[in-house]
Structure formats: C-alpha cells, structure tokens
Amino acid sequence: xxxxxxxxxxxxxxxxxxxxxxxxxxxxxxxxxxxxxxxxxxxxxxxxxxxxxxxxxxxxxxxxxxxxxxxxxxxxxxxxxxxxxxxxxxxxxxxxxxxxxxxxxxxxxxxxxxxxxxxxxxxxxxxxxxxxxxxxxxxxxxxxxxxxxxxxxxxxxxxxxxxxxxxxxxxxxxxxxxxxxxxxxxxxxxxxxxxxxxxxxxx
Amino acid sequence: xxxxxxxxxxxxxxxxxxxxxxxxxxxxxxxxxxxxxxxxxxxxxxxxxxxxxxxxxxxxxxxxxxxxxxxxxxxxxxxxxxxxxxxxxxxxxxxxxxxxxxxxxxxxxxxxxxxxxxxxxxxxxxxxxxxxxxxxxxxxxxxxxxxxxxxxxxxxxxxxxxxxxx
Numbered sequence: 001x002x003x004x005x006x007x008x009x010x011x012x013x014x015x016x017x018x019x020x021x022x023x024x025x026x027x028x029x030x031x032x033x034x035x036x037x038x039x040x041x042x043x044x045x046x047x048x049x050x051x052x053x054x055x056x057x058x059x060x061x062x063x064x065x066x067x068x069x070x071x072x073x074x075x076x077x078x079x080x081x082x083x084x085x086x087x088x089x090x091x092x093x094x095x096x097x098x099x100x101x102x103x104x105x106x107x108x109x110x111x112x113x114x115x116x117x118x119x120x121x122x123x124x125x126x127x128x129x130x131x132x133x134x135x136x137x138x139x140x141x142x143x144x145x146x147x148x149x150x151x152x153x154x155x156x157x158x159x160x161x162x163x164x165x166x167x168x169x170x171x172x173x174x175x176x177x178x179x180x181x182x183x184x185x186x187x188x189x190x191x192x193x194x195x196x197x198x199x200x201x202x203x
Numbered sequence: 204x205x206x207x208x209x210x211x212x213x214x215x216x217x218x219x220x221x222x223x224x225x226x227x228x229x230x231x232x233x234x235x236x237x238x239x240x241x242x243x244x245x246x247x248x249x250x251x252x253x254x255x256x257x258x259x260x261x262x263x264x265x266x267x268x269x270x271x272x273x274x275x276x277x278x279x280x281x282x283x284x285x286x287x288x289x290x291x292x293x294x295x296x297x298x299x300x301x302x303x304x305x306x307x308x309x310x311x312x313x314x315x316x317x318x319x320x321x322x323x324x325x326x327x328x329x330x331x332x333x334x335x336x337x338x339x340x341x342x343x344x345x346x347x348x349x350x351x352x353x354x355x356x357x358x359x360x361x362x363x364x365x366x367x368x369x
Contacts, residue, residue, distance in 0.1 A: 035257065062257075079218050086224050086236075156297070161298065
C-alpha cells in the first residue's frame with residue numbers, strides 16, 4: 001500500500017516465520033520541517049507579544065504535558081508493533097484489503113470504534129494495518145471511525161464538555177460516515193493510482 | 204482524572220493482551236516486536252516533542268475568539284462551510300475544540316453548524332494532523348485521507364438538518 005510495502009516479504013502462513021524487518025522511517029521529512037518553521041514563527045510572535053516570560057510559561061506547561069503523554073506514546077508504538085507481528089498478513093489482506101468490499105469497511109469501522117486510547121494508539125495501529133495488507137479504504141474507515149464514533153475521546157472530553165445529549169446525537173449522525181469515507185477513499189484511490197491498485201490485486 | 208486513568212488501564216491492558224499473544228507465538232516474535240515498537244518510539248519522540256511543545260505557541264497566536272467568531276449566527280450552508288474551516292483551523296486539544304463548540308451552541312449557533320464544526324475538528328484539525336497523524340503514518344495516506352474526509356462534515360450537517368435536534 002505504501003511505498004515501503006514491496007520491502008515486506010511474502011506473507012507466511014505459519015506464526016513461526018521470520019519476523020518482518022523493521023519498517024523504515026525517515027527521521028526528518030518535509031512535514032517535520034514545516035512544523036518546525038511554524039513553531040519557530042509562532043514562538044517568535046509570542047515572544048514579541050508577551051516577552052521571555054510568556055515563552056517560558058508555555059514551554060513549562062507543554063513540557064509537563066509532553067512528559068505525561070510519553071508513556072502513552074510508548075504504549076501505542078508497542079501496540080502497533082505487536083499487532084503488525086501477530087496479525088497474519090494473508091488474512092488481513094483478505095478481510096481488509098482492496099477486494100474486501102463492504103465487509104472490509106465494516107470491519108475497519110468496528111475496529112476503530114473499539115480501539116482504546118487516543119491518537120497515540122490509533123495512528124500507530126492504523127499504520128500497522130497498512131503495513132500488513134489493509135488498503136487505504138479500510139484504513140480510512142478505521143481512522144474516521146476512531147475519531148468520530150470511538151468512545152475514548154467522547155467519554156473523556158466530549159460528554160463532560162458538550163453534554164451527553166449532544167454527544168450521543170452527534171455520534172448517531174456520524175455512524176454512517178466511516179463506511180462512506182472508506183468507500184469514497186477506495187473509489188478515488190483506484191482511479192488516482194490505477195497501476196498501484198492493480199499491483200495490489202495481483203499480490 | 205478517572206477517565207484518563209480508565210483509558211490508561213485499557214491501553215496498557217491491550218498492550219499486555221497482544222504482547223501475550225505475541226509471546227505465545229515464540230520469544231523471537233515477541234522480542235522482534237518489542238524491538239520494533241521501541242525503535243518506532245525512539246524515532247517518533249523527537250517529532251512528538253516538537254509538536255506537543257510547539258503546539259502551545261501555535262495555539263497562543265490563534266486566538267479562540269477568532270474561531271468562535273467564525274461560528275457566528277449564519278445558519279445556512281455558508282455557516283456550515285465557515286464551521287468546517289473553523290474546525291480545521293482550531294488549535295489545541297479536545298478541551299479547546301469542544302469548549303468552542305459549547306460556546307457556539309450557547310451563543311445561538313445552529314445545531315447543524317455546530318455538528319459540522321465538531322465533525323470537521325475531529326476529522327482534520329490541522330494540529331492533530333501535523334502533530335500525531337503525519338509522524339505515525341505515511342504522509343501520502345494522511346493527505347489522501349484528509350482530502351477524502353472533506354465532504355463528511357457537510358454530510359453530517361445535512362443529516363442533522365433532516366433529523367432535527369436531539
């Protein structure tokens with residue numbers, strides 16, 4: 001699915017197979033550079049407006065936030081790594097791959113809805129699914145389902161702040177969206193990258 | 204906060220669960236995933252650090268009043284469209300996003316517009332995309348997913364218009 005998928009060896013039926021080689025990540029990409037520039041400009045503007053104290057206030061607050069998040073990021077990374085190791089490649093590409101149809105989108109949706117944790121789990125796990133053979137459509141359904149009908153953020157933030165009535169109503173409205181988004185994703189993907197899509201069919 | 208504790212318990216419980224399954228497949232599988240997960244973590248920490256520590260500055264220069272202003276009383280599709288832009292532009296975490304939604308509801312914003320705002324924020328708030336999604340996922344997937352998601356706050360608003368208030 002992604003550029004690195006050809007590097008993943010052919011799926012093996014048995015669980016005793018060699019572990020996959022580590023997924024390759026570029027340490028610094030252009031998006032990191034954009035964020036760094038954005039942060040630097042924002043920090044400079046804060047400094048001009050509020051002086052050094054303003055800059056330090058935000059820094060200490062965000063540093064404590066960061067140290068609180070770190071263990072969860074580790075948990076998310078481990079979850080993603082374990083899932084990509086224990087899920088059989090063959091089965092994933094059959095039930096979540098390009099040819100999985102509506103069922104694949106529904107499985108992706110259900111998976112996103114029950115996934116515990118926040119962005120620190122959803123994205124590593126979604127990335128793991130992509131790596132073991134899920135297509136863009138099913139992965140989009142999963143990510144959209146996690147963000148719109150997952151219970152984590154709703155219980156922790158939305159219900160306390162916006163109220164139970166609004167939250168439940170909003171979730172009911174959102175119920176069809178993950179499958180629709182996944183279907184649209186698949187529809188566009190096949191037309192945008194016809195060659196890649198047919199490669200995956202052949203695989 | 205108890206909700207945060209509950210989430211942590213569920214999260215680490217899931218890690219233990221899948222870890223156990225991996226361990227029963229044999230120690231090499233377990234060790235390999237442990238190593239891979241730790242390497243992912245080490246690679247991702249600098250980017251998360253940049254995002255989390257930097258996001259406070261980005262939030263500080265985008266005043267909340269500006270976002271709230273976009274969620275004004277305009278009740279038609281133009282209001283929905285501005286709500287979608289406001290959702291994408293909202294800096295900060297869930298507290299800020301949902302608080303703005305609540306303020307908009309209390310100050311007379313229409314239900315479909317507030318739904319569109321919350322859904323757009325959930326789907327593609329720029330800060331979550333650059334802080335969380337891009338570090339963890341292939342960039343090509345992220346842009347594709349965001350582009351494909353654009354119609355759905357409008358779909359949600361349309362459903363809200365049809366089925367009415369809760």
